[in-house]
Amino acid sequence: MSTSAPAPAPARSPRSARSQLHRIAPLLLLALGVGALLMARDMGLGEFTAPGPGLWPAIVAGLLTATSAALLFLDPAEDYEPWTAGTARIVAGLAGLALFIVLFQTIGFVIPAFLLLFAWLRFFGGESWRMALVLAVAGAIALHLVFVVALGVPFPAGPVDQLLGA
């Protein structure tokens, strides 16, 4: 399980792309399991009589390693969905979400919320410009009222908070 999105495989050769993929997921898990095993060993396994902090992580990492190693050989290839052109949309969506979090940390909730809603509605939802604009403004303000005014969640301060009664 990687934490970063892999590049979308070319749609032209689904067969070879799929056979590649077939191995990548178990391999990543295997690497994770082995890495965790090594780190757990460094933490100190202790004994069964006096378990160290690394003992339990080592046991579960061992299970992960064993199952993912078995999956390298036993994994049915039909489980995998093909990569499509839509995968690029996902990467764009992820970048948008990451940008939202960064903006949220610096200029508060309302403006990034508006931008996220607007971009998502217009480009992923396929709404008209006007519909996206109206929904995004209304949504950002409504959620600000719910979270900040009604529930008292301390979002980072931003330039428009005073206007909305933070």
Added chain:
Amino acid sequence: MGLFDGIAQGFAVALDPINLLYVFAGVLIGTVIGVLPGLGPTATIALLLPLTYTIEPATAVILLAGIYYGSMYGGTITSVLLRLPGEAASVVTTFDGYQMAKQGRAGPALGIAAVGSFVGGILSVLGLMLLAPPLADLAVSFGPPEYVALTALGILLVTYLGSGTPLKSLSMAALGLLLATMGQDPITGTTRFTFGSVALFDGLDFVAVAMGLFGVGEILHSLERTEKVQAVTKKITHIWPTRKDFKDSSGAIARGSVLGFVIGVLPGGGGVISSLASYALEKRRAKDPSRFGRGAIEGVAGPETANNASSTSAFIPLLTLGIPANVVLALIFGALLVQGVTPGPQLITEEPEIFWGVIASMVVGNVMLLALNIPLVGVFVQLLRVRAGILAAFALLVTMAGVFSVSNDSFDMWVVLVFGVIGWLMKKTGFEPGPLVLAFVLGEIMERAFRQSMLLSGGSLDIFVTRPLSGGLLAVMAAVVVLSLVMARRRRAAFRQVDPEDEFGREDGTGPVEGEPGLSAEPATGRNARHTSDSTDSDAASTPGER
């Protein structure tokens, strides 16, 4: 406390005005999201987890439980009208429900499903009331070794009985257990897998993980599909079934209640397995099995009853043993843990208002659902007009704002994002997020119990086998593995047998509403479904005029 005192106390809790409001909110939200495209009960409960921290534990569970069984009602509507299951357990309803709709009998199909669900739900609550207290009494004597055995059993059952490949699910469970070890060691306080990050000292936040995997992961996955849902404009009439309909389906409802209850108690057994089992049973019992798949009302009544009965009885292992039977209950379990309440055998004596309050609220909730569903089906159908894109945009924003509000920390937003990516990749590669989350929730309990057992036994692993209860549980575990292997084969056979159409829809019930069903079929089921896809009844798939 006697049974009747408990029930009385439960109703006192459930009929409290605030709790009544939350039951109502829960079943309404459940029905709505059962109908809405792109949001299933798991994603919704994950999204609403932050909200539950501000309310009483009993109220929180009442709300979440309402969403769960409410979605069982709501999911039926899209199954019958569009042949797109709104949630997993309604997949089976598409077989005969959609055929009934094609014959102009959508009303009775929805009506009998609502009545059946009601009967199944109420009977299951009665079973829960009778069975749970003695089970909790037995479980009170459990020590650490029993808890290790129990949690291992729970995880194992979910991986075996779940929808994915057992081996893949098991590796996801291992990953979940590993992720649960991040942060400080519960006994020595050493930091583990924190990579020097202070934000990880307390480990990963359960809410952020669940919201990422189920909420954001789902939304990302739905982005790849661009097909739009077709709005339903046809008017639905004659919802209340005729006397003949009742006569035809009363047996199916009765059998579905019992079957659903029994299957729901088994970890991993809720939802789709119970409805599938009921369908197979009804078909086998029928004098003329060829009617099935062509609009047999028993084929709607039985499975719908069974899935609601199982969603209720699935609370038994959670409330008595502290073992969540499926992913939705793992989320509810997590919600209680964060509230400082550990579900387990002590729950019934230490927190009777939660135990009995939740049970009583199910009675109230099922009555509400029946009252809501019969007259308001037409209104719920209008929800199908909501466009998936709008829903996704708002769900994302609420997720982000919600996860921040849990501990007012923007680090959790990144956790959600990362697990969103992981969740999406898991969907793409056929790994189940369910076992991961379940194992993540149980991980800390399991580790603590394991280490306590080791201290008790002086380092001997024999303790798990020699103590009668844990040994017995491990024997059960071994039996279940064998049994489930047999069952899995039979289940595959059942799929082949009952599947009259070329599609199954997703097991988690969130995808197919906007996607092309054949493409989005869950791997395990889809693979089996494909066996019959070319040979049967392909004209049903191409009748857009009926929508």
